[in-house]
Amino acid sequence: MKKLILTAILISSFSFAADIETSGFVDARYGIRTQSDPNSDQETLNEVRLQLSSIWYHDLFTLTARSDFLYDGVANNHDRIDLETGGGPVDLREFNILFTPVDWADVKIGRQILTWGTGDLLFINDLFSKDWKSFFSGRDEEYLKAPSDALFMSFFPSFANIDVAYMPRFDADRFIDGERLSYWNGTGLTGADLQTDKPDNGFSDDEIAARVYRTFKGVEVAVYLYDGFWKTPQGFDPLSGKKTFPKLSVYGVSARGALAGGIASFETGYYASRDDRDGTNPNIPDSQIRLLAGYEHEIVKNLTGSAQYYLEHTPDTDDNRHVLTFRLTQKLMNQNLTLGLFTYWSPSDQDGYLRPSAAYKLSDRWKLEARGNFFFGQNNHTFFGQFADNNNVSLAARYSF
Amino acid sequence: MKKWIAALLTLASINTFALTVDEIVTKANEAAYYAGNDGQADVKMTITDAGGGERVREFRILRLNTGEGTQKFYVYFTAPADVARQVFMVWKEVAQGKDDSRWLFLPALNLVKPIAPGDKRTSFVGSDFVYEDVSGRALWEDTHELIEETDTQYLIKNTPNDPGAVDFSEYTVLIDKQTFLPVKAEYLDKNGKLFRRVEAVKIETVQGHPTVIESRVDDLARGGHTVNSFSNIQYDTGLTDMIFTERFLRRPPREATR
Numbered sequence: 001m002k003k004l005i006l007t008a009i010l011i012s013s014f015s016f017a018a019d020i021e022t023s024g025f026v027d028a029r030y031g032i033r034t035q036s037d038p039n040s041d042q043e044t045l046n047e048v049r050l051q052l053s054s055i056w057y058h059d060l061f062t063l064t065a066r067s068d069f070l071y072d073g074v075a076n077n078h079d080r081i082d083l084e085t086g087g088g089p090v091d092l093r094e095f096n097i098l099f100t101p102v103d104w105a106d107v108k109i110g111r112q113i114l115t116w117g118t119g120d121l122l123f124i125n126d127l128f129s130k131d132w133k134s135f136f137s138g139r140d141e142e143y144l145k146a147p148s149d150a151l152f153m154s155f156f157p158s159f160a161n162i163d164v165a166y167m168p169r170f171d172a173d174r175f176i177d178g179e180r181l182s183y184w185n186g187t188g189l190t191g192a193d194l195q196t197d198k199p200d201n202g203f204s205d206d207e208i209a210a211r212v213y214r215t216f217k218g219v220e221v222a223v224y225l226y227d228g229f230w231k232t233p234q235g236f237d238p239l240s241g242k243k244t245f246p247k248l249s250v251y252g253v254s255a256r257g258a259l260a261g262g263i264a265s266f267e268t269g270y271y272a273s274r275d276d277r278d279g280t281n282p283n284i285p286d287s288q289i290r291l292l293a294g295y296e297h298e299i300v301k302n303l304t305g306s307a308q309y310y311l312e313h314t315p316d317t318d319d320n321r322h323v324l325t326f327r328l329t330q331k332l333m334n335q336n337l338t339l340g341l342f343t344y345w346s347p348s349d350q351d352g353y354l355r356p357s358a359a360y361k362l363s364d365r366w367k368l369e370a371r372g373n374f375f376f377g378q379n380n381h382t383f384f385g386q387f388a389d390n391n392n393v394s395l396a397a398r399y400s401f
Numbered sequence: 402m403k404k405w406i407a408a409l410l411t412l413a414s415i416n417t418f419a420l421t422v423d424e425i426v427t428k429a430n431e432a433a434y435y436a437g438n439d440g441q442a443d444v445k446m447t448i449t450d451a452g453g454g455e456r457v458r459e460f461r462i463l464r465l466n467t468g469e470g471t472q473k474f475y476v477y478f479t480a481p482a483d484v485a486r487q488v489f490m491v492w493k494e495v496a497q498g499k500d501d502s503r504w505l506f507l508p509a510l511n512l513v514k515p516i517a518p519g520d521k522r523t524s525f526v527g528s529d530f531v532y533e534d535v536s537g538r539a540l541w542e543d544t545h546e547l548i549e550e551t552d553t554q555y556l557i558k559n560t561p562n563d564p565g566a567v568d569f570s571e572y573t574v575l576i577d578k579q580t581f582l583p584v585k586a587e588y589l590d591k592n593g594k595l596f597r598r599v600e601a602v603k604i605e606t607v608q609g610h611p612t613v614i615e616s617r618v619d620d621l622a623r624g625g626h627t628v629n630s631f632s633n634i635q636y637d638t639g640l641t642d643m644i645f646t647e648r649f650l651r652r653p654p655r656e657a658t659r
Contacts, residue, residue: 017655021485023486024482055486057655057658057659106652108652112511114511115510141510142510144510145509156648161647218502256515258518262517263515296517298517298518298519301522301523334527334528334625335524335526336527361483363456364481365481398483400481400483
């Protein structure tokens, strides 16, 4: 009888269909500063990367494995695999299983890229890991998103959709730490290794992020919650002399919908700096209100423009940081040539950042790309101003298969 | 009384055999875009430019009719490799003053991005097809005239009601009387010159629905053409509204990946 049941289970499992999709690319990329930097080498990028991706679609689950294998001539670390920072020859991008335990829920466990929110290259309620090093040094824009090791659960009751992400161990951003790019260390510009003390105890130094969203008459409305740490080392421990990641909670909302032939979006969040609630400790960032409003519209056929206004307001000091962004994207030559310009400009910090790009698809397999990253600022200590010695241009060739 | 009945019958028979132009274009629109309650197919799109260079897009398309002319489309790309697993989703509107809603899912970023409505005469994924060829053009946007009728075909002339919004001054459509499928459309530019032709090259009957299994568009102004081949066509598989949501943008349903 047991045998019979076993056979029945085996036979029934054979009746499930499975499909495997594999793909990948080889990407060679070289980036160089357009001026010298006393604190860094001339090259910002010099790498060859192989990405292999395999997805197994089964009726009962989906398994995803996607990893980069690279030779990186600029990195300080060539040999030691560090999956957290992406250092070394392997950068595991995704390794997860997704399944649907009940009709109204999905569960994804493992390494995954997580994204939500309405901003375009600005983030308020998306506190999943970013890779600023890749972003500023000329890698493909997809590398701005760093992977998270998470349990991601989605629930779909009739009244709303609910996403909950649990990261058992804090995933910091891949922040600017002196490798590749120089930065402001509080007293001057430096390319020295940034010394940090990162919370890294499993299940106690954890992060949780949640989103509840639904659409009302074409407007997607979302409420967000985050409980974890500042994603970049914005705190300082005077005893150890190391930068720290103080505790952070974020409560936010967003709305996005069609407006006058374009897409309008609004997002806001309250950053509660839980290690310094009254804003008296100078070594811990103060709580902030952050706000973002954006609009995107097709200007003419194949040319799209968008603009965003972003505010960081610090109630304790009554400081405001205003940022405006503009994006232009033009597609030419049967959409095989894409020209883009993304601009950040802060009138309050008197600094900014230009990201021009050109990408040409030679064929279905070959793509050439040129990028620029140009920073400017009145002062060395502002967010973009500190990178003024890091202006760079890069060239890339990618073969996809 | 008998005469009266005879007259009525004659009237009715005239109505049966001589369709008005509105009836013809409505039936053609239904045959071309609304067959069944839902439909799905694998599409191989071969784009040949004026110089003979070739590019291939492959995707699976799911369609659901959602009433009053509205439809939902789910397009799951499998090739070329650099766009594989991207999803393009449309909630099509036909009522005047309502824009379609469109989304793109970028898997490497796990990003669901709404796309600004935009010009529907823009190239679809770099091909010679425009968005409107894929999802259909609302009937109220043109004035239709029946200019020729043969035993087998109708020839309809369509003049845009808002000429400033489109890249053509008029287009004619040849409609097969038996299947009501449009078999050829020819577009004239603002100077009255033929610049674009869309044709149904192969038609087969699938589950009782006459279905275009190969279509071709020629860009006569610049040279170059695109051929769409459809395979694994199925109707009425019971697709549900649920598939056409953010949940299934982020995790493609088995209907798309199988």
